[in-house]
């Protein structure tokens with residue numbers, strides 16, 4: 294229990310948090326897995342110092358060593374089939390990865406590259422011959438590999454890659470070629486130093502015909518030397534993650550056997566006939582990429598957990614650091630007793646809890662789909678959309694939270710020993726890799742506008758605009774009409790059509806109705822704008838481009854609604870007691886601060902009066918005061934190993950001047 298408590302508001306009974314109980318709730322069904330990773334992190338805690346003390350070369354070697362040693366504990370192979378030495382549990386592998394984000398993030402990303410990207414591509418895109426050839430060795434780290442998709446010329450637009458794999462029927466080989474300078478592979482993790490093998494994404498050409506992007510296993514290094522025809526260059530020092538060896542790769546007519554094609558979804562016969570069970574090239578491409586969704590789920594979870602480290606440090610500091618005699622002549626005030634400090638940190642703690650539970654939902658869906666429990670086309674599309682959305686919001690949250698926490702620790706936050714330097718530098722790129730966040734939110738919007746229709750897979754962006762305007766627009770407009778919205782909330786909230794003025798500010802149904810209204814209104818607005826543009830005869834691409842800010846806003850509103858739903862569901866599922874009360878406070882704080890931060894929109898659209906908007910801000914202040922005494926317990930419940938917090942002078946030891 295935290296001992297520093299502000300006076301509770303009158304009539305309010307403050308809940309007491311049982312920290313181990315809350316940790317158990319947060320850890321969920323994979324508590325054992327998370328604890329194994331926590332133990333490993335503590336054992337390798339010196340890596341946080343080594344990140345600062347070693348040269349880049351030495352640090353890269355050290356990171357590799359730690360990754361391979363951690364692999365020996367089984368923590369990095371949990372998602373692979375048991376017959377190859379894996380754990381056979383996809384959910385467990387997500388839990389392990391998320392927890393690893395409490396530690397050094399070069400280790401995390403190296404694990405992600407080796408086991409998630411490289412291993413994941415072999416597992417998901419390959420067939421038994423590839424599994425037999427590579428999985429056992431890659432799971433132990435004996436065989437290091439990389440995932441070479443991005444090129445200097447194209448990152449987000451994977452379908453436009455320039456590398457070509459031409460089938461040579463005479464030798465029954467593929468010839469891999471970097472066709473132009475901008476077709477060189479770039480930013481590829483593990484490429485500059487450690488990878489012996491690459492999964493290379495290239496345009497497949499068979500008999501002079503292009504069949505689109507496919508993946509091939511290509512040896513790139515023999516010992517320390519690049520293989521013949523392969524040129525590798527180091528990407529050099531980066532903003533962060535310098536324990537990962539990112540590099541560029543060029544291929545000069547590199548020949549690999551026909552079996553190098555990862556052929557789960559398409560194959561080329563020895564005679565040079567291209568075969569695939571999926572006729573439509575777009576659908577085939579998106580089906581292939583869809584199998585790699587796990588990486589996105591992992592990075593989103595990692596961003597959320599990195600935020601926990603920052604918040605744990607800043608909160609612990611704020612209940613020890615005193616500045617100015619504000620309420621007493623004898624003693625300076627604790628930072629966390631200042632209203633502004635509460636306003637800065639506590640809504641971020643609430644949002645972190647919200648995102649944690651949303652992440653739990655997406656991780657479970659991933660587990661169910663990829664374990665074959667619920668696997669149909671529609672569920673897969675929904676999973677991909679949710680994974681994209683949670684990744685975007687989770688990683689943006691990390692960037693924002695870590696900065697706020699750094700500032701909340703003042704000058705001390707700037708010292709490397711106190712973690713924020715590495716946290717900021719290493720998490721920054723989470724918003725870009727595994728899919729740029731803005732590009733991902735467009736994917737989310739595309740699913741919403743087409744309602745994950747079967748045509749969804751076949752559509753490129755222009756096709757999607759046409760589809761929306763021709764067929765789906767009426768449905769979307771009808772579905773999102775204000776009238777329908779009112780009908781849906783009428784039974785749930787008092788006040789009839791004035792529900793938004795009458796409902797209690799702390800009623801979860803009110804919060805949900807507000808976020809649903811915003812989402813549906815924004816989505817309907819996008820559909821109407823697209824239709825208007827097309828009806829006026831404008832170019833579909835220009836129309837889409839002109840409404841893109843609305844597209845992103847609608848997708849963001851959709852994902853925030855999903856996040857709130859996940860939190861509300863979690864709170865409702867708890868038995869009555871203090872944990873439920875505490876989580877309820879956080880849920881209200883998350884919901885109201887989300888509404889508050891978009892209050893201009895709600896006011897513009899008639900859903901918030903000036904008085905009610907002010908009342909919401911007052912209520913947030915009240916909730917912060919209630920959460921304040923619980924803050925330390927709330928961050929302790931994340932169970933970040935103390936060794937990972939580092940920050941010896943911020944989380945322990947004397948700081949506050951004694952009372953005068």
Ligand SMILES: Cc1cc2nc3c(=O)[nH]c(=O)nc-3n(C[C@H](O)[C@H](O)[C@H](O)COP(=O)(O)OP(=O)(O)OC[C@H]3O[C@@H](n4cnc5c(N)ncnc54)[C@H](O)[C@@H]3O)c2cc1C
Nearest residue numbers: 440441442443447448449480481482725726727729731732
């Ligand atoms: C440290 C690091 C490690 C990486 N590791 C790997 C790896 O191991 N393997 C690998 O294959 N790749 C890797 N990448 C590459 C990474 O996945 C790409 O950088 C990412 O997909 C973005 O592509 P891009 O850099 O080409 O950006 P771009 O696609 O050029 O995007 C630049 C900006 O343009 C915006 N934009 C793009 N398209 C649109 C659009 N249609 N509408 C509006 N705005 C748009 C984006 O939002 C973004 O802000 C890594 C990158 C880094 C930095």
